[in-house]
Amino acid sequence: MENVPGHRTDDLEYLDSNGIDRDEVSSALARIFNEMIFGDTPLHCDPHGGNIAIRKNDVRREPNFDIILYDHGLYRDITKQLRRDYAKLWLAVIDADEKNMRKYAYNVARITDDQFPLFASAITGRDYRAVTKSVVSTRSDEEKEEISGALGEGMLQQLVQMLGKVPPIILLILKTNDLTRSLDENLHTRDGPVRNFMILARYCSKTVFEEQMETIAQTGSKLWPCNLFRLIAAWSSFMRVELKLSLYEHYISFRRFASLSPIASI
Ligand SMILES: Nc1ncnc2c1ncn2[C@@H]1O[C@H](COP(=O)(O)OP(=O)(O)O)[C@@H](O)[C@H]1O
Numbered sequence: 001m002e003n004v005p006g007h008r009t010d011d012l013e014y015l016d017s018n019g020i021d022r023d024e025v026s027s028a029l030a031r032i033f034n035e036m037i038f039g040d041t042p043l044h045c046d047p048h049g050g051n052i053a054i055r056k057n058d059v060r061r062e063p064n065f066d067i068i069l070y071d072h073g074l075y076r077d078i079t080k081q082l083r084r085d086y087a088k089l090w091l092a093v094i095d096a097d098e099k100n101m102r103k104y105a106y107n108v109a110r111i112t113d114d115q116f117p118l119f120a121s122a123i124t125g126r127d128y129r130a131v132t133k134s135v136v137s138t139r140s141d142e143e144k145e146e147i148s149g150a151l152g153e154g155m156l157q158q159l160v161q162m163l164g165k166v167p168p169i170i171l172l173i174l175k176t177n178d179l180t181r182s183l184d185e186n187l188h189t190r191d192g193p194v195r196n197f198m199i200l201a202r203y204c205s206k207t208v209f210e211e212q213m214e215t216i217a218q219t220g221s222k223l224w225p226c227n228l229f230r231l232i233a234a235w236s237s238f239m240r241v242e243l244k245l246s247l248y249e250h251y252i253s254f255r256r257f258a259s260l261s262p263i264a265s266i
């Protein structure tokens with residue numbers, strides 16, 4: 001019942017005049033919503049810009065702001081299996097691995113092969129052709145126009161039909177996903193969508209790693225030769241993603257520091 005006033009996340013004047021780093025706001029929002037999707041906390045059921053606010057925190061230095069979430073009337077739990085399949089779907093998207101994208105799109109939302117291109121565009125907000133290359137780059141104005149054009153040319157009807165068959169919890173996850181993307185775009189961050197993709201990739205690889213650990217634990221002691229081998233394999237593939245992400249994070253910091261031109265893909 002406490003009154004917790006704040007400013008909209010797209011109030012750039014408020015953020016800039018208070019020395020609040022927009023990139024940090026965008027990353028914090030990505031972490032909050034990914035935690036609700038992949039962590040053990042339930043997911044806020046009405047994720048939209050009006051239910052989020054920012055306020056300066058004069059006590060804490062890093063970050064020097066708080067994010068306020070309003071409207072806690074309804075939350076949903078996401079099952080572990082769905083979380084894991086969704087994580088694998090995103091890892092496939094980030095790897096541009098179409099075979100696994102199709103497999104996990106089916107597992108997550110029963111998306112058939114013919115519905116897949118539309119679904120891939122719906123979850124990434126990208127033109128399908130971009131999805132099979134790299135979704136990490138910033139959307140060009142041309143691409144945004146092409147998508148709105150296609151929606152006007154009958155794709156909207158197909159989209160509505162497809163989304164009508166998707167389980168409500170998936171729609172909620174898609175909505176959350178769309179929200180973080182649009183918040184990031186409206187914040188006009190220096191790093192573009194790359195950093196939020198990395199936050200997402202970390203949550204996904206951690207989710208998959210935890211599943212592998214659980215499977216190993218179910219088949220007996222971790223020290224059995226065969227399990228030990230599986231443990232090392234799971235750990236090294238997790239570390240490979242971690243290493244790739246940290247290297248990339250360093251590269252971004254360096255690029256920002258050196259003010260190099262933006263890159264198109266990873
Ligand atoms: N505890 C609060 N402190 C300050 N403002 C609030 C608080 N709760 C809600 N609001 C403001 O009122 C608006 C509407 O409240 P909300 O709980 O989102 O209801 P609705 O279901 O109508 O969307 C919010 O977007 C926010 O701006």
Ligand SMILES: [Mg+2]
Pocket residue numbers: 046050051070071
């Ligand atoms: Mg509200």
